[in-house]
Amino acid sequence: MLHDLFSFVRGPMVWIAFTVFTVGSLYRLISMWRLAKKKDSVIFNYFSIFFAIRSIGHWILPFAGVNMRKHPAMTVVAFLFHGCLFAVPIFLSAHVILFKESWNISWWWMPDMAADIMAMIVIGCCLFFLGRRIFLKEVRYLTSVSDYLILAAVAVPFISGVWAYHQWAAFQAALVIHIVSGEIMLMIIPFTKLSHMLFAPFTRGYMGSEFGGVRNSKDW
């Protein structure tokens, strides 16, 4: 029974998750693009690659904008979080080996020790975000149940991953949880506020274009 479940989440479910993520993301991007063409054609008239990159550049550089300097802790945490969030799953040796085994493709991987620390950093950052949601009243006011659930959806794959790696109690269950929760996280990206990953370049880029091209001013 457990064995069946395990092979399902390690096999077909992985395919399903990646498919939902990629097809879902493409669907969101394309349908949004078409909606924009129909209803927001203004965007295309004012979008400027130069000013979009100018703005995005200022926002992917830590402390390049005024508000990042006003919230140094949040800035450090946010950049650490997103950096580790991408690096760990992609460059974890165990993941690379899985890809190697299934598809015979592989790439550079990081030492397990580094991955372990970075995963813990992600968890720590999630705790920081949780703390903000609970203790900062301007964040609490904006928070609804879904915000906690989504934060959990991001944190659980890392918590269970660390758990399984260290082979703490019931680590086999932890491994199943790790795989399932990772798959869930991937699948909800296109359909929740995690879709900010897809849309961030466009929102920032468009506002950067309006500010740079029309308003002759900075937006950072």
Added chain:
Amino acid sequence: MTKQSPANIATIPDEGVDKGGQRLTPEQVTRVIRRMFEEEGGARLKIYIETCVHCGLCSDACHFYLSNNKDPKFSPAGKVKQTLGIIIQKKGRVSIDFIKKASEIAFTECNLCKRCVMYCPFGIDIAYLMLFMRRICHKLGVVPQYIQDTAHSHSVTMNQMWVKEDEWIDTLQWQEDEARDEIENLRIPLEKEGAEIFYSVIGPEPKFRAQLIYQTAVIMNVAGMDWTMPATPGWDNSDMCMYTGDDEMAARLKKVHFEAAMRLKTKRIVMGECGHAFRSVYDVGNRHLGWKMSPLPLIHAIEFYYELFRDKKLRVKQKYDIPVTLHDPCNVVRGGGLHELARYVINETCSRFVEMHPNREHNYCCAAGGGVINCGPPYSKKRVIGNKVKADQLADAKARGAKIIIAPCHNCHAGLEDIVKYYDLDMEIKFLGDIIYECIDKT
């Protein structure tokens, strides 16, 4: 997870909002909202709402939030949550009381200043969302009375202040007469075809501040400019319809304005010191009409003054000696990038300049813009209380010596006057034109 039902919070009584509400049924509300979302809610609306990660980082941008003890109800994303957020959550099935409250939030708690765009990591345009909410209110007929009256004036007279055509012409002739005592043969050329400059002002200038037209006439004459004003509608470049959500009317207004300039075959439009009018002509109205930028060259007074000094068309007799500070109006600075040019003009004309902090794009809004002051007396107390940070910022500039606040925008002027009075700041507010008029060599 604060449970806050905005409908339970008392709204400020406003006849326009109350009477508008009385005429509605909940079914109409739902139908109109759904139609708005279907017809006009595009990708921007969707993405802005969905991409927001509820991080609260935009809060520190907003003077309403900063001034109201950091009450999260006044944060940019907080205002979206209380208005469009609930509408989306309830799929448009909201009560009439809800709409009345949403109208108050969208019309009187956001100046559409877009400062928050510079604080949100995604550049989410809260002003766009508040305008979407305002347009829903407009379609439902639940708009604060005072600003709606202005919009009515626009649609009847094509100016903001119910100024009749003969009153407009009389005012110009009266100012011409007055100014001739100071400068012989001074002219305010009406209807001069082929003039280089089409000069336009906002409705309140002939109504309440005719001396500004006088000063401009003096500046134009001293600088030897070839200019004109129309004797027909189109002289008013202001636009409250763009703020009530009446986009159709906003387009008509700009059409009349541009067409007056074209009928007179002028080379370019120079506009007086107003911020919202600049936004309407430079950024918004042209789009409603299908023009990417304005159909003929157009500059704000700041840029015009800058040109006059750069080209040595004006000479300063004696620099203005009382220490001044500059309030960067959102619509011409964050909306037009004219901050350095304004400083150039100040350096040419004033001997002592004190920066206020924050400044340039990051300056705090005056809390009058975006049509908020035009919502009238019912909200004026809330407006000045909602901008205590501005008072603190001014007090700081004052502590460093500033006595005069230069505000090259009509709305800012009125808003800052209220703030200076309410917080006993004892500072004087001037236009750049006031300073220039005072210190140039008029011979």
